[in-house]
Amino acid sequence: RYGEPIVTRIYNDLPTDRAKNNGFGRNETQLHFHNAHNGAESDGAANVHHFPGTFYDYRWSTALARRDKINTQAGDRRASGPDDNTGLVNVAGDFRELQGSMWAHDHRFFFTAENVYKGNLGAINYYSGPDRGNEELSDGVNLRLPSGKLLGWGNTDFDVNLIFSDCACDAGGQLYFDIFDTDGMLGDVPLVNFGFAPFFEVLPRKYRFRALNACMSRFLKLGLADAKGNPVPIKFIANDGNLVVTPLTLTALPVQGIAERYDFIVDFSGFKIGDRIQVVNHLRHEDGRRPKEELSLARALKGTSEDPVVGPMLEFRIVGAVESVDVPGVILRSTDPDKSQVPATLTEQIPIVTPVRTRLVEFGRSGTGDSRGPNGCTPDCGETVNFPWTIRINGESSHSMNANRISLLIPKAGEVEHWTYKNGGGGWDHPIHLHFEEGITMLRNGQTPGPTENLQRKDVWRLGESGSVTFQIQFGEFGGSYVNHCHNTVHEDFAMLARIQLLTGVAGTPQAAVTPTPNPTEYGVYFTTPEILPEGAPKGWTNTQQVQAQLNTSPKP
Numbered sequence: 001r002y003g004e005p006i007v008t009r010i011y012n013d014l015p016t017d018r019a020k021n022n023g024f025g026r027n028e029t030q031l032h033f034h035n036a037h038n039g040a041e042s043d044g045a046a047n048v049h050h051f052p053g054t055f056y057d058y059r060w061s062t063a064l065a066r067r068d069k070i071n072t073q074a075g076d077r078r079a080s081g082p083d084d085n086t087g088l089v090n091v092a093g094d095f096r097e098l099q100g101s102m103w104a105h106d107h108r109f110f111f112t113a114e115n116v117y118k119g120n121l122g123a124i125n126y127y128s129g130p131d132r133g134n135e136e137l138s139d140g141v142n143l144r145l146p147s148g149k150l151l152g153w154g155n156t157d158f159d160v161n162l163i164f165s166d167c168a169c170d171a172g173g174q175l176y177f178d179i180f181d182t183d184g185m186l187g188d189v190p191l192v193n194f195g196f197a198p199f200f201e202v203l204p205r206k207y208r209f210r211a212l213n214a215c216m217s218r219f220l221k222l223g224l225a226d227a228k229g230n231p232v233p234i235k236f237i238a239n240d241g242n243l244v245v246t247p248l249t250l251t252a253l254p255v256q257g258i259a260e261r262y263d264f265i266v267d268f269s270g271f272k273i274g275d276r277i278q279v280v281n282h283l284r285h286e287d288g289r290r291p292k293e294e295l296s297l298a299r300a301l302k303g304t305s306e307d308p309v310v311g312p313m314l315e316f317r318i319v320g321a322v323e324s325v326d327v328p329g330v331i332l333r334s335t336d337p338d339k340s341q342v343p344a345t346l347t348e349q350i351p352i353v354t355p356v357r358t359r360l361v362e363f364g365r366s367g368t369g370d371s372r373g374p375n376g377c378t379p380d381c382g383e384t385v386n387f388p389w390t391i392r393i394n395g396e397s398s399h400s401m402n403a404n405r406i407s408l409l410i411p412k413a414g415e416v417e418h419w420t421y422k423n424g425g426g427g428w429d430h431p432i433h434l435h436f437e438e439g440i441t442m443l444r445n446g447q448t449p450g451p452t453e454n455l456q457r458k459d460v461w462r463l464g465e466s467g468s469v470t471f472q473i474q475f476g477e478f479g480g481s482y483v484n485h486c487h488n489t490v491h492e493d494f495a496m497l498a499r500i501q502l503l504t505g506v507a508g509t510p511q512a513a514v515t516p517t518p519n520p521t522e523y524g525v526y527f528t529t530p531e532i533l534p535e536g537a538p539k540g541w542t543n544t545q546q547v548q549a550q551l552n553t554s555p556k557p
């Protein structure tokens with residue numbers, strides 16, 4: 001909940017011997033909270049992985065963005081979190097930037113796909129005054145979205161996280177992963193919340209679902225089908241954890257790239273007990289490069305696709321009673337009144353304004369990634385891998401990930417910029433993730449995008465084949481070292497990431513200066529002075545803090 005900071009201590013209890021990994025995965029980890037408003041040291045992607053036998057403390061701020069500019073005195077009741085009963089605790093910041101459906105996952109550079117595939121991830125819900133997780137409490141702020149009523153806030157009886165993924169197994173039934181394939185990793189086994197062929201008993205009433213695509217490389221297109229194969233309408237209420245201004249009635253969800261989250265409402269009240277509804281994937285892949293074809297619901301249901309993850313992934317079964325998960329022992333019945341609501345307006349639009357500057361970030365494939373320097377990769381990478389994936393800023397030089405290189409530098413808090421993420425082409429698609437702040441989607445291929453994207457706040461954008469996306473962004477309050485990267489985690493590991501340096505923290509603190517690069521080792525951390533790409537820094541910016549950064553560097557332990 002907003003306003004209640006959390007220290008999350010992650011213990012690394014993995015074997016100290018790297019070879020004891022059953023063929024893939026790295027025994028070092030950093031946990032990225034996607035896409036919370038946290039300081040860089042707690043973002044989990046600032047080259048801060050830690051080793052077996054150690055722990056790392058993440059300060060999860062639960063701060064609301066723009067608290068330095070908007071509603072600074074915390075007088076707006078919509079900018080709030082639930083208290084221990086049914087009241088609210090106001091927080092400073094902009095209620096239009098409240099977030100909901102988030103997640104956390106491993107972000108060990110060069111090994112993220114292998115570690116996340118092994119299960120190092122989880123869903124996280126943020127609760128706020130408007131998005132309270134209580135469907136009956138009426139106080140003029142609470143939207144009363146389907147959730148439940150037994151707890152003051154955070155009910156999950158009718159508000160359910162669904163993590164969609166795919167996996168492959170070896171002959172012994174263990175997870176299989178090809179560490180040599182840099183195109184992408186496709187599984188042939190569909191999973192929801194890591195269960196195979198799952199079903200879920202629901203009452204004939206409204207439910208909210210929070211769908212996360214947690215595949216390594218697979219894009220999804222999900223829709224619901226009744227027993228006759230007809231689409232079941234849904235109401236789309238949030239994109240990447242950000243409420244839309246107006247709920248959209250759809251017959252299927254939009255295509256969902258890796259790491260994208262879609263929240264939607266299904267009203268099962270028209271069904272009778274015994275009915276069954278399938279959640280169906282319509283999108284066919286042939287490889288990890290990009291989705292190949294969007295099938296009709298009828299074709300997807302036929303089960304004739306050569307892609308085994310096309311077709312039903314989850315079955316809803318309408319029942320007369322279920323046991324509460326919020327208060328175990330309480331029986332919830334189909335005859336209970338459903339007092340939940342889906343209001344016509346969920347939040348307010350943040351306007352698009354004239355930017356201070358624009359940037360072009362191109363995600364391509366030059367085949368000559370420069371992650372490996374004379375002393376190896378930063379951080380260390382697999383011994384023999386090469387790096388086909390590169391990122392180019394403002395049309396200048398192409399680079400693959402090096403944690404000691406700053407590709408984008410943000411000089412000042414609160415400056416509004418317009419960024420274009422462009423796909424370098426070649427028959428690939430890339431879902432690109434920006435850490436720490438959300439962008440307001442303005443253009444797709446230079447045109448107004450469809451309603452599920454247009455003016456929506458997002459933190460992952462599918463670029464489309466040879467496509468582009470333009471969004472409005474500003475950074476503030478915290479600073480330090482963050483990244484943007486492809487969330488096809490295989491592309492990410494080979495090494496389609498670029499470091500972003502924010503000088504947007506409180507003036508005079510380390511979060512307002514260029515961060516010396518932490519280099520974690522088994523014996524401690526040493527710091528190096530990062531290189532700054534000239535095209536990554538705004539024109540006229542000079543690094544007066546560089547001397548300080550050099551003073552702060554330290555010898556290798």
Ligand SMILES: [Cu+2]
Binds near residue numbers: 429431488491492496
């Ligand atoms: Cu990619």
